[in-house]
Amino acid sequence: MLKYDEVATKMEAQIIADGLTQGDKLPKLTELMAKYAVSKSTIVKALAKLEQRGLIYQIQGSGVFVRRPKLDEHINLINNNGFTADMVKHKMTAKVLSLKKIAPPKDMIKYFNGDVKEVYEVKRIRYLDDQILCLEESYFKTSVVPFLNEQIAQGSIFNYVRELGIAIGFSDKYLNVIELSKKEAKLLELPEKAPALTIEETYYLTSGEAFDHSKTTYHFKNAKFFIQSTT
Amino acid sequence: MLKYDEVATKMEAQIIADGLTQGDKLPKLTELMAKYAVSKSTIVKALAKLEQRGLIYQIQGSGVFVRRPKLDEHINLINNNGFTADMVKHKMTAKVLSLKKIAPPKDMIKYFNGDVKEVYEVKRIRYLDDQILCLEESYFKTSVVPFLNEQIAQGSIFNYVRELGIAIGFSDKYLNVIELSKKEAKLLELPEKAPALTIEETYYLTSGEAFDHSKTTYHFKNAKFFIQSTT
DNA sequence: AAGTGGTCTAGACCACGCG
DNA sequence: GCGTGGTCTAGACCACTTT
Incomplete structure (x- = not known):
């Protein structure tokens, strides 16, 4: 398992566990580095993954925020999962x-x-x-x-x-x-x-x-x- | 202008200028590093950008290849704008x-x-x-x-x-x-x-x-x- | 086994945002 | 101006593909 993938997965689980919603802020990079015991680059890469998946957005100089639109029964056209995994x-x-x-x-x-x-x-x-x-x-x-x-x-x-x-x-x-x-x-x-x-x-x-x-x-x-x- | 963006733009222009099509191989990383005079990480990040835009795909241990589907008059729903020439x-x-x-x-x-x-x-x-x-x-x-x-x-x-x-x-x-x-x-x-x-x-x-x-x-x-x- | 791309790190420096 | 995230580097090491 890749480190940044592992960190990304854990972060996603944490976001869900904490019940974070649209606009909620994540801990700062230094805290995330400490929490997951990895280097800054690995955190950055994990966040990039989550951003690509549409789970967060990042603002330079400000913070990392959660993005959670209502999905209901909509089929996600970007996931390469043939939608089974998604649903x-x-x-x-x-x-x-x-x-x-x-x-x-x-x-x-x-x-x-x-x-x-x-x-x-x-x-x-x-x-x-x-x-x-x-x-x-x-x-x-x-x-x-x-x-x-x-x-x-x-x-x-x-x-x-x-x-x-x-x-x-x-x-x-x-x-x-x-x-x-x-x-x-x-x-x-x-x-x-x-x-x-x-x-x-x-x-x-x-x-x-x-x-x-x-x-x-x-x-x-x-x-x-x-x-x-x-x- | 960000270095990796600049490199990505130049690479895209090069691909078009060379008339590369689906499956054609790009130079190896060390050559790209020399050509654009940047570090390995910057090349890697530029390639990641091009991959996200659907222009290339990368295979570990093998090489970087061009991806160029037929676009005709199709509206791209992701904003990737593929090859700028097409638009x-x-x-x-x-x-x-x-x-x-x-x-x-x-x-x-x-x-x-x-x-x-x-x-x-x-x-x-x-x-x-x-x-x-x-x-x-x-x-x-x-x-x-x-x-x-x-x-x-x-x-x-x-x-x-x-x-x-x-x-x-x-x-x-x-x-x-x-x-x-x-x-x-x-x-x-x-x-x-x-x-x-x-x-x-x-x-x-x-x-x-x-x-x-x-x-x-x-x-x-x-x-x-x-x-x-x-x- | 050799070659090539991918990951990961520590650290320096840059750029944006906020008070 | 301080704090925060973003970029960039050199280099060590890992993983996959090809010969």
């Missing part, structure tokens, strides 16, 4: 519509930079607290994810992938608003031409290799999103 | 529907944490390359932005605010998908009940004080969005 309080389930090992469709070859021979194609309906959340069509390289079955796909595929020891790095997401087709509408239990947000995303390993591409169509009444921007 | 191509204009100095509406008091006596209310239709992009209703604290007029509102209010020397810090954004009301539809030149993405956002100064709250309703055919997540 701890909520129950995420999925109904698997189909799961096959196939040769990659033409457009997948583009997303995977040509470097792909075989993929798992998974189509699911995902539920948040028993409400229909979204329709998802995803493709995983079998060279990275060698095995998948329906039982795994009923839970969080990303959690499963992480448990395999696969290190997920960064992602690109493209958002569009559309009118639902008849088929999509039926699956989401909405009328035809109802509005929907689609998010098309490519996930990369920490090595920079693309391994997952998916297109998700969200139920416009049950899905709300949140983005925290930092400086 | 220059487009023309942003606005038609001002109304601009008034008023007492803050009830819900604004909540967004501004009660700390507000008077606001500018601005309603605009914004255009991207002469296409209708969105409908925007925004509120600025007059204690922070003491003056606004129609001419300023026809351009970028944020650029104007920055030119006043006001330091914009972070923001919270909430996204929802809706069906357009008759009134909204007319302004966006779309049929009633057409789909739309709304983004409700609060902007804060670097001091942590909220100074702007706005609700934007995007034209579902003309607006596309992009998010780059990093590790």
